[in-house]
Amino acid sequence: MTKYKSRLHKGMMDWLLFGAMAGLAFLGALCIMSAVNSVSLSNAVVRTHLIALPLGFTAFFAAWSFNYQIFDEQWKPLYGVILALLVGVLLFGTYQRGSKSWFVFPFFSMQPAEICRVLTILAAAAFLDRQGHHIRDMRTLVLLGALVLPVFGLIMLQPDFSSIVITFPALLVLLYCAGVNVFYLALVFAFAAVAGFFTVAWTYLYLHPELLDYKLLDVFFKLSDHILYMGGFVLLVAVAGYAAWWLFKQLRIFLPSFYFVLATLVVLAGFFAGVFVDHQMKPYQRKRVEAFLAPQSDPQGASYNVLQAQIAMGSGGVLGKGLFSGTQSRLGFVPEKHTDFILAVVGEELGLWGTLLVLGLYLVILWRIAVVAYTASDRYGYLVCSGIFGMFLTYMLINFGMLIGLFPVAGIPLPFISYGGSNLVSSMLALGVVQSVYARRITSG
Amino acid sequence: MSAGKVTFNGRLRVLLALAGIAGAVIALRLADIQLLRHDRYLQLAERNRTQVLYQTAPRGRIFTADGKAVASNAPVFDLYYLSAGPKGEDYLHRLAGDFASHLGMTREAVLDKLQQGVKSGKAVALAENLSPKTAMALKELQLYYPGLYLIEENKRIYPYGIFASHLIGYLGSMEGDEWKNRDLSLDYRLDAKIGKNGLEKKFEKELKGSDGGVFLEVDYRGRVRSVIEDRRWRPGSDIYLTLNFDVQRAAEEGLKNSITGRGAAVALDPRTGAVLALATAPAFDPGMFVPYSDGPQPSSKRISEYNLATQGVYPPASTFKVITAIAAIEQGGFNPEKEVYCPGYYDAGSRVFKCWSVHKHDNFFDGMADSCDVYFYTLAAQTGSAAIEKTQRMFQFGQPTGIDLPGEKAGNLYGPTKRARNRSYWFIGDTLNLSIGQGELLVTPIKMAQFAAALASRGKIWRPYYLDRVVSNQTGKVLQQGKSEVLGTVDIKPSTWDLIYKALKHTVDDGTARRVKISGLDVYGKTGTAQNPHGDDHGWFMAFAGRPGEEPSLAVAVFVEYGKGGAGAAGPIAREMIKAYFGIEDKPSRRARSLRQSVLENADPAALVSDMQKIQAALQQPDGEHI
Numbered sequence A: 001m002t003k004y005k006s007r008l009h010k011g012m013m014d015w016l017l018f019g020a021m022a023g024l025a026f027l028g029a030l031c032i033m034s035a036v037n038s039v040s041l042s043n044a045v046v047r048t049h050l051i052a053l054p055l056g057f058t059a060f061f062a063a064w065s066f067n068y069q070i071f072d073e074q075w076k077p078l079y080g081v082i083l084a085l086l087v088g089v090l091l092f093g094t095y096q097r098g099s100k101s102w103f104v105f106p107f108f109s110m111q112p113a114e115i116c117r118v119l120t121i122l123a124a125a126a127f128l129d130r131q132g133h134h135i136r137d138m139r140t141l142v143l144l145g146a147l148v149l150p151v152f153g154l155i156m157l158q159p160d161f162s163s164i165v166i167t168f169p170a171l172l173v174l175l176y177c178a179g180v181n182v183f184y185l186a187l188v189f190a191f192a193a194v195a196g197f198f199t200v201a202w203t204y205l206y207l208h209p210e211l212l213d214y215k216l217l218d219v220f221f222k223l224s225d226h227i228l229y230m231g232g233f234v235l236l237v238a239v240a241g242y243a244a245w246w247l248f249k250q251l252r253i254f255l256p257s258f259y260f261v262l263a264t265l266v267v268l269a270g271f272f273a274g275v276f277v278d279h280q281m282k283p284y285q286r287k288r289v290e291a292f293l294a295p296q297s298d299p300q301g302a303s304y305n306v307l308q309a310q311i312a313m314g315s316g317g318v319l320g321k322g323l324f325s326g327t328q329s330r331l332g333f334v335p336e337k338h339t340d341f342i343l344a345v346v347g348e349e350l351g352l353w354g355t356l357l358v359l360g361l362y363l364v365i366l367w368r369i370a371v372v373a374y375t376a377s378d379r380y381g382y383l384v385c386s387g388i389f390g391m392f393l394t395y396m397l398i399n400f401g402m403l404i405g406l407f408p409v410a411g412i413p414l415p416f417i418s419y420g421g422s423n424l425v426s427s428m429l430a431l432g433v434v435q436s437v438y439a440r441r442i443t444s445g
Numbered sequence B: 001m002s003a004g005k006v007t008f009n010g011r012l013r014v015l016l017a018l019a020g021i022a023g024a025v026i027a028l029r030l031a032d033i034q035l036l037r038h039d040r041y042l043q044l045a046e047r048n049r050t051q052v053l054y055q056t057a058p059r060g061r062i063f064t065a066d067g068k069a070v071a072s073n074a075p076v077f078d079l080y081y082l083s084a085g086p087k088g089e090d091y092l093h094r095l096a097g098d099f100a101s102h103l104g105m106t107r108e109a110v111l112d113k114l115q116q117g118v119k120s121g122k123a124v125a126l127a128e129n130l131s132p133k134t135a136m137a138l139k140e141l142q143l144y145y146p147g148l149y150l151i152e153e154n155k156r157i158y159p160y161g162i163f164a165s166h167l168i169g170y171l172g173s174m175e176g177d178e179w180k181n182r183d184l185s186l187d188y189r190l191d192a193k194i195g196k197n198g199l200e201k202k203f204e205k206e207l208k209g210s211d212g213g214v215f216l217e218v219d220y221r222g223r224v225r226s227v228i229e230d231r232r233w234r235p236g237s238d239i240y241l242t243l244n245f246d247v248q249r250a251a252e253e254g255l256k257n258s259i260t261g262r263g264a265a266v267a268l269d270p271r272t273g274a275v276l277a278l279a280t281a282p283a284f285d286p287g288m289f290v291p292y293s294d295g296p297q298p299s300s301k302r303i304s305e306y307n308l309a310t311q312g313v314y315p316p317a318s319t320f321k322v323i324t325a326i327a328a329i330e331q332g333g334f335n336p337e338k339e340v341y342c343p344g345y346y347d348a349g350s351r352v353f354k355c356w357s358v359h360k361h362d363n364f365f366d367g368m369a370d371s372c373d374v375y376f377y378t379l380a381a382q383t384g385s386a387a388i389e390k391t392q393r394m395f396q397f398g399q400p401t402g403i404d405l406p407g408e409k410a411g412n413l414y415g416p417t418k419r420a421r422n423r424s425y426w427f428i429g430d431t432l433n434l435s436i437g438q439g440e441l442l443v444t445p446i447k448m449a450q451f452a453a454a455l456a457s458r459g460k461i462w463r464p465y466y467l468d469r470v471v472s473n474q475t476g477k478v479l480q481q482g483k484s485e486v487l488g489t490v491d492i493k494p495s496t497w498d499l500i501y502k503a504l505k506h507t508v509d510d511g512t513a514r515r516v517k518i519s520g521l522d523v524y525g526k527t528g529t530a531q532n533p534h535g536d537d538h539g540w541f542m543a544f545a546g547r548p549g550e551e552p553s554l555a556v557a558v559f560v561e562y563g564k565g566g567a568g569a570a571g572p573i574a575r576e577m578i579k580a581y582f583g584i585e586d587k588p589s590r591r592a593r594s595l596r597q598s599v600l601e602n603a604d605p606a607a608l609v610s611d612m613q614k615i616q617a618a619l620q621q622p623d624g625e626h627i
Helices: A003-007 A013-035 A042-065 A069-073 A077-091 A113-128 A132-134 A138-156 A161-178 A182-207 A211-212 A215-222 A227-250 A255-280 A283-293 A304-315 A341-374 A378-402 A421-437 B011-036 B038-049 B089-103 B107-120 B132-142 B200-203 B245-256 B316-332 B363-372 B373-385 B385-394 B416-419 B428-435 B445-456 B493-510 B564-584 B590-601 B606-622
Strands: A092-096 A099-104 B050-055 B069-081 B124-130 B146-156 B169-172 B193-195 B212-218 B224-231 B239-242 B264-267 B275-281 B339-341 B346-348 B352-354 B360-362 B458-461 B467-471 B479-481 B485-489 B522-530 B538-545 B555-562
Touching: A003 B224, A013 A341, A013 A421, A042 A421, A069 A077, A069 A113, A069 A378, A069 B485, A077 A099, A077 A113, A077 A138, A099 A113, A113 A138, A113 A161, A113 A378, A113 A421, A138 A161, A138 A182, A138 A255, A138 B339, A161 A182, A161 A378, A161 B011, A161 B493, A182 A215, A182 A255, A211 A215, A211 B564, A215 B339, A227 A255, A255 B011, A255 B107, A283 B264, A304 A341, A304 A378, A304 B011, A304 B038, A341 A378, A341 B011, A341 B522, A378 B107, B011 B038, B011 B416, B038 B050, B050 B146, B069 B107, B089 B107, B089 B132, B089 B264, B107 B124, B124 B132, B132 B146, B132 B169, B193 B200, B212 B264, B245 B555, B245 B564, B264 B445, B264 B564, B316 B363, B316 B373, B316 B385, B316 B428, B316 B445, B316 B538, B316 B564, B339 B373, B346 B373, B352 B373, B352 B445, B360 B363, B360 B428, B373 B385, B373 B428, B385 B416, B445 B458, B445 B538, B445 B555, B493 B522, B522 B564, B538 B564, B555 B564
Parallel strands: none
Antiparallel strands: A092 A099, B050 B212, B069 B124, B069 B146, B169 B193, B212 B224, B239 B467, B264 B275, B264 B555, B339 B360, B346 B352, B458 B485, B467 B479, B522 B538, B538 B555
């Protein structure tokens, strides 16, 4: 800590963090204008983004001037706001692209899930802050799970798969930094892995019905929606858990029987989460998983999008083709070019320097958030920064990873750069909170 | 919690380090995509956004030495409409009204296509394969209607049909491995036509130009956004051959109209070895292999690619008597005036060898002129087979002529040494057979022409060549130049040549080769009738000619398969070729007179029979084309 403290000097704002954010926002605005240059609704997109930018900066400055500790004190009303927003959108929201996730007002529309991901981190950090020395207990995890489950459930009902994809890893980072027992965290991870495995495997079988000729795979596939098969599976896992306990006992390796019960429960919970997700998945989402599992199988489908995005980036070379002259984006070969695939536009028009600049600015943001976290005057500040760190890290990994073929296409925007007012405002709000932590840090004077 | 003593764990720092590592991995992969794979992706991006309306470049033309284009190109036009330009309903109606009559379509049909184009945003072909005349009219209209493009394509044509078809070859679509093995330095497209045979194949690289086209920028749905470039094609290089148009024409017509319509005729310039004519019958029209959308698909048509002139091997028969004579004269002690009595046969002791007629007393010149077998049996018996084989080797029998064409046959040299090498015996009968060019001796028609040219040039064995030059159409530079090359020289005494010349002249003036006697020319020649145990005999005719007092400038060899006789079948063809070369005009009653003359004067019974048939045919069909 002293290492950071010694460098401290008086200042209300971390200018590096602010500069990186403003730089990304500026670059993003340019690329959006370029990307939609040829689209007929270009004016609408650019106009909306130019309105969202000052709104975002307003949210940033508001959060900055606000004492973040108020979120700690008032975390219960905050949690209530989250639930109210999510229930509200289910009741009064509008369908767009198959999801009921938009509030549409006369002059603008917003996605409450975007603001909720930041608020969820603030509330969860407050909850963890209160756990004190119980932080390593199982109880903490269970209670936190109970807390976020309604949030996730409501988001799933929209459904907005991508919000979960961001918020879940961010919460894991938050838990890790809060000092939760790594064994329990591993269990949570195992839960996610089991759920993910079943989802992916069933999706693959769903898209390749010819594989069901194999008896074993057929049985496996029926687990997803057949109540008898599910019961059989539950029994099987329970027996396996008992058998493992008995085996270890015979081998004279004495572990608390509690561990075996827990492991069995986690596997079962993962299985049912998988069943739930499987039933919620839309065909286009299945296609995306498919494109990731077997990119060659569908050159005109989802992997076609990734290929075209890579062609755009690759054809940009080192220096790029120049703003407003990328053929891949201008002629419509890159899909979602002003939202999820904005990086492809950056790569095509600004070249390797452009993509490295965006990557670099993101790393600067992560670095500054970490620095601010360690200078926070209280534990809550540290936890909030950790959660926000986790959120931006996830955004960066998934967005870049998708373009370079490491992740499936998840339909996730890149904050500050992509078009999308709600995302821009809530991301700037998050960094405003970080600045608020910085402004109220421990100072030597 | 209040500010005070707070301690945080180092876990966030661990994550920051992990984020740094992840950033480095991402940066490396970005560099991989944008730096290392840049060229590949740039190519893909360009391919994405461009669509080309190709304009096939004209292939290089092929000319004869006298400047006639025997392979050329004809333009055909396609009319395209690109909706990137004006597309108001009003405009389309006016356009359809003005163009319908030119395109031979109804106004509604044109309008329908135009509206399709506007709807899809793609380039639509309004009409294809338009004639140049229609295209000229459209070109003027085009000025008033932007958005219309006339695409000029070039179609290969062969104006003279079967002319030198075996030499020129033909075009076809790429099949099998041809696409995979194509020359990547040339801009081939999948539907490109390439040379499949002959010169079209051999000079594919030179003949093929580079295609032009209208390069369009299209979006992801193929809708035309703009015209990037209207690139003009560059034509291929022209090829000039040494062929003489008239001689080749005469040879082909003669062969076509010969008794069987099968054979070959070759004419060389004995001063250079240049090929003046290289004809094989039956021939084909290479034009039928250039299918365009409306024409029939000819891939199923059968043609004879077999080039008899260079690939057919037959016994040279009596034309070989010249070799026997040279061998005898060179050996010394030869008296041309010494007479041999021909009772119609030659007694070789164990076997009797027949002559084709009874000649009574013949000296050397009469023996050659009458093609008396007994005279040459006697000569060979005195000279010996070894000397005859040696002379054959001097004239490079049994070797290919070296003409730059694929698949040329070497023929077969025949003699005691060759026989000994094959571990077999040589009998006196073999010597007698050899002396009159029968037996295992085999030559190709082009070999025979080379032999005639060697006689005409007093001993120069030329490598026949047909390529005069390849000229670039862009720079006008000569890219390749044909060269005349002497493969060897026959080193015999000038007095021997004089005797041979005198004998061959006598053969034309007063012997079996009388058919090629042409006033105003010195013609030398020899007939041959190759015995064929499987059917009718083959006819040979070998001749060379020049203007009086000049060295001979034309050497001819004509072969008619199953022609029954040399003089009757092959002679008239040789005569027409010689006349064509020296530009001697026909007389009106030439046909009937020459036929009658051949009946009366030609002593070759085989030829007599065929000529009788021809006379009858000619009498029945006054307009018939037979000679």
